[in-house]
Amino acid sequence: MATSTVENYxxxxxxxxxxxEGIVPxxxxxxxxxxxxxxxxxxxxxxxxxxxxxxxxxxxVRLTPVGCALALGVLRKHRLVETFxxxxxxxxxxxxxxxxxxxxxxxxxxxxxxIDAYLGHPTVDPHGDPIPNAEGVFATSATQATMQDxxxxxxxxxxxxxxxxxxxxxxxxxxxxxxGASVKILKREEASGxxxxxxxxxxxxxxGLPAAAKIVVGGAA
Amino acid sequence: MATSTVENYxxxxxxxxxxxEGIVPxxxxxxxxxxxxxxxxxxxxxxxxxxxxxxxxxxxVRLTPVGCALALGVLRKHRLVETFxxxxxxxxxxxxxxxxxxxxxxxxxxxxxxIDAYLGHPTVDPHGDPIPNAEGVFATSATQATMQDxxxxxxxxxxxxxxxxxxxxxxxxxxxxxxGASVKILKREEASGxxxxxxxxxxxxxxGLPAAAKIVVGGAA
DNA sequence: GCCTGTATTTTGATTAGTCAAAATATAATT
DNA sequence: AATTATATTTTGACTAATCAAAATACAGGC
Numbered sequence: 001m002a003t004s005t006v007e008n009y010x011x012x013x014x015x016x017x018x019x020x021e022g023i024v025p026x027x028x029x030x031x032x033x034x035x036x037x038x039x040x041x042x043x044x045x046x047x048x049x050x051x052x053x054x055x056x057x058x059x060x061v062r063l064t065p066v067g068c069a070l071a072l073g074v075l076r077k078h079r080l081v082e083t084f085x086x087x088x089x090x091x092x093x094x095x096x097x098x099x100x101x102x103x104x105x106x107x108x109x110x111x112x113x114x115i116d117a118y119l120g121h122p123t124v125d126p127h128g129d130p131i132p133n134a135e136g137v138f139a140t141s142a143t144q145a146t147m148q149d150x151x152x153x154x155x156x157x158x159x160x161x162x163x164x165x166x167x168x169x170x171x172x173x174x175x176x177x178x179x180g181a182s183v184k185i186l187k188r189e190e191a192s193g194x195x196x197x198x199x200x201x202x203x204x205x206x207x208g209l210p211a212a213a214k215i216v217v218g219g220a221a
Numbered sequence: 222m223a224t225s226t227v228e229n230y231x232x233x234x235x236x237x238x239x240x241x242e243g244i245v246p247x248x249x250x251x252x253x254x255x256x257x258x259x260x261x262x263x264x265x266x267x268x269x270x271x272x273x274x275x276x277x278x279x280x281x282v283r284l285t286p287v288g289c290a291l292a293l294g295v296l297r298k299h300r301l302v303e304t305f306x307x308x309x310x311x312x313x314x315x316x317x318x319x320x321x322x323x324x325x326x327x328x329x330x331x332x333x334x335x336i337d338a339y340l341g342h343p344t345v346d347p348h349g350d351p352i353p354n355a356e357g358v359f360a361t362s363a364t365q366a367t368m369q370d371x372x373x374x375x376x377x378x379x380x381x382x383x384x385x386x387x388x389x390x391x392x393x394x395x396x397x398x399x400x401g402a403s404v405k406i407l408k409r410e411e412a413s414g415x416x417x418x419x420x421x422x423x424x425x426x427x428x429g430l431p432a433a434a435k436i437v438v439g440g441a442a
Numbered sequence: 443g444c445c446t447g448t449a450t451t452t453t454g455a456t457t458a459g460t461c462a463a464a465a466t467a468t469a470a471t472t
Numbered sequence: 473a474a475t476t477a478t479a480t481t482t483t484g485a486c487t488a489a490t491c492a493a494a495a496t497a498c499a500g501g502c
Contacts, residue, residue, distance in 0.1 A: 005460095025479080025480095026481095027478095035460070038462080043459075045481095057480085058467065058481080091332070091335055099331070099332050102327045102329065106326065110312075111306065114306075114312055224489090226490095246449080258451080259453090259492080259493090262450065263489080263490085280450095
């Protein structure tokens, strides 16, 4: 059995691989796991010896097929638990990430599949992040743009929030930009770095472009 | 924060104190935690230094008020989680103990109180074991006898099962002796060491006396 | 009162995960 | 090409929890 530390290293590696091309630098794991560089080197070597990672000296790591399968299992637990905490226990949307971080290592597959069934086999979590199925496969979803690079003056649906920080999530929630919400981008100014959008209820919001890049929107709403 | 190992030592000490008078011998912890005696000595000393236990050399341990409060918190988590797994996720009654053993260390108080509310603040878990409230207080319940020492020929209600082993729980479930069931003791023979009882549906069951001592029955049903 | 058996404690070693700080390799800049 | 800056690795040390096995204390029987 993988310890929860090993599971965290696997999950961090997977998340980085999903966002970037090529090898995962050690510094990415240092950042994600909040440990000093030497610790990452030590752990990575041990995990490579176990066949969970490939370690290219002075370059970084890549998940092996075995490591990838385990990492997908952890991600599945994390996202299903988050969904459960929000939908069933009605917890605050911005506080469940921390809770899921602990529970993902304690929930057995048996309990997990009960939760999955109880929720009706959801394919995305409350942030809109996709949930892999028990075989590690993600449901294919339409290609999606963010509020920073989508078409203007068209009614769009928010499908995903690419930031887990409580601050940003609180902001998003307070302004009704949660997944499912319908928005229309009115104006986007590269010069000033801000963007203006409108909700269904007519409320207008001004967002910085970096923030806008964290909000994914799907096809027409 | 107490590690999950420390939580396990606290819980084991509390459970032993609830069943026996006086000091908790080291051997009780050796037995409950499945470690060698030297390990218990080491852990107990460390926990005594932290103010969680009193350690009487060569005698055993006692919970301090601080340790007791923590232990009650762990017991509350364990029993609420078990109740949740059975009632909400419809898990098998005999398999939840093991799951709760892992989850009790990962569930935060915030999540716990959501679960408690979701379940409607139950006072007993699926085995009939009492659940302490958030302040560590047990709801007072009527004094209860076991099937080994209760009155004969009277319809009684099963209220609690004093054994967490999957084997015994499976047996109890298969024969409809779960908490809530109604039974009547027909005959009890010290000589042969067996006892005969009848369920509402007329089914008759023969139990050994040690097994009967593990089934608590309440007043008339 | 001595001896024996059992419970407890001690001692020395091990594993997982971590840090601090020094050493080293690589990439970037001049 | 030489120097500088940055990323990574190494080394030595530490904590928590554990085991094996030797040492010790104690209670009860004789």
